[in-house]
Amino acid sequence: MRYLPHSAHERAEMLGIIGAADIEALFSAVPKTALKSFKLDLPDHSPEFVVEAHMRALANKNQAGGDGPFFVGAGAYRHHVPATVDHLIQRSEWLTAYTPYQPEISQGTLQMLFEFQTQVAKITGMDVANASLYDGSTGTAEAVLMARRLTRRSKIVLSGGLHPHYRDVVKSYLKDDADLVCLSPSPEGQGDILEHIDDTTAAIVVQTPDFYGHLRDLKSATEAAHAQGALLIVVVTEVVSLGLLEAPGALGADIVVAEGQSIGNALNFGGPYLGLMATRKEFIRQMPGRICGETVDADGNRGFVLTLSTREQHIRREKATSNICTNSGLCALAFSIHMGLLGEAGFVRLARLNHATAIRLADALEGVPGVTVLNETFFNEMTIRVPQPAAGLVERLAQRGILAGVPASRLLPEDPEVDNLLILAATELTTDADIAALCAALTEELA
Structure with a gap:
């Protein structure tokens, strides 16, 4: 759509400044069929403050996570982020080179990443x-992809408890791949993943706590995978759980992947988030991304460098492990600062608070007529079965100011068996009053 100044004088002035003969000359490169001569049905331009007021009015129609009882989880969790985190990530010490190619001017960034790596290795x-x-x-x-390179095998088995979004992303990376085995999601379990392991399997992927909140036995998965020469990839969507559960590395995991959003990063309408990856030392050359290391300079002073970066910009493209060309630097910084504020004892206490709150939620839900809690084990998330479609129930509860969780059908729309399943999460921010409000509203809606 061409924008024409309102008056002939304005048009002439504009054309004179840019040296165009007429209005049509401005659009000579645009095909005639693409040009529109009529005005679009849109408001005229407005002063900035009018637009801001309009956008605020639209934003006020949203119900934010802190506006009332909030039980949404399923891969993104509402936790308290100290104000200190936001203050510190804006300090100039961190605002060095975006990509730390020159370590002499990027020491702040490099040291932060070194500490971040240490924290991730510790908790996993x-x-x-x-x-x-x-x-x-x-x-x-x-x-x-890393497991395939390490084992020189192709078969990958995805647990039925893997988050549907994670499953779909893996499918996209391995599009039309006949060697990808995806077990059917089930609220009762992850499927018998062990029976699908054979001598062609590169890795099995197990999530714990899984999509429905169940805790999974990693020891038996490790033994079965290693017996066939396969690797165990452990996925964690709620990183706070690592403050209470035994670390996947101690249970035999070969690669651990986690979503780090819960520490230092708010929900942010779905992003940006933070991918964590850790592995065994012998696999380091096949790990994608970059690794920062510690060294000393010519005077013996402690310093930090980019030790390893196995991406296609640095080495021959066909030898690169990945085309990942950067990292979630600001989100990683927020994670590292929050984790530093917590310390080991604080991280463990935060996890215990989450689990204790979830226990209170489960006990209260058991008392609601028509509600069945499906989990025998959980960390801070669980699945309930209700006697009607969960999606409609969630919408009605939202009208009451309660964000009651995620209907399983939202993430598994092709599966009619999950229509009555609702996934709820409780964190340290969930109060007893929130739980009471949820259960009272559920009782009324299900009556």
């Missing part, structure tokens, strides 16, 4: 971590 129980990936889902796909 692994030897080494990279400087972050984009998010948990793409990190899972990268782990699958």
Whole structure:
């Protein structure tokens, strides 16, 4: 659509300044069929403050996570982020080079990434971590490709408990791949993943806590995978759980992938988020992304460098492990600062608070007529069965100011068996009053 100044004088002045003969000359490169001569049905331009007021009015129609009882999870979780985090990530010490090619001017960034890697390796129980990936889902796909390179095998088995978004991203990376086995999602379990392992399997992918909140037995999965020469990839969507559960590395995991959003990063309408990846030392050359390391300068002073970056910009493209060309630097910084504020004891206490709150939620839900809690084990998330479609129930509860969780049908629309399933999460921000309000509203809606 061509914009024409309102008056002939304005048009002439504009054309004179840019040296165009007439209005049509401005659009000579545009095909005639693409030009529109009529005015679009849109408002005229307005002053900035009028537009801002209009956008605020639209935004006020949203119900934000802190506006009332909030039980949404399923891969993105509402936790308290200290104000200190936002303050510190804006300090100039961190605002160095975007990509730390020149370590002499990027020491702040490099040291932060080094500390971040140390924290991730510690909580996952692994030897080494990279400087972050984009998010948990793409990190899972990268782990699958890494396992194929390490084993020189092609078959990948995805647990039925893997988050549907993560499963779909892996499918996209391995499009039309006959060697990808995706077990059917089930609220009762992850499917018998062990019976699908054979001597052609590169890796099995197990999530714990899984999509429905169940905790999974990693020891038996490790033994079965390793017995056939396959690797175990463990996925964690709620990283706070690592403060209470035994680290995947201690249970035999070969690659651990996690979504780090819960620490230092708000929900942010779905992003940007933070992919964590850690592995064993012997696999480091096949890990995508970059690794920052510690060294000393010519005077013996402590310094930090980019130790490893196995991406296609740095080496021959056909030898690159990945085309990942950066990392979620700001989100990783927020994660590292929040984790530093918590410390080990604080991280463990945060996890215990989450689990204790979830226990209170499960106990209260058991008392609601018509509600069945399906989980025998959980961390801070669980699945309930209700006697009507969960999607409609969630909409009605939202009208009451309660964000009651995620209907399983929203993420698994092709599966009619999940229509009555609702996934709820409780964190340290969930109060007893929130739980009471949810259960009272559920009781009324289900009556």
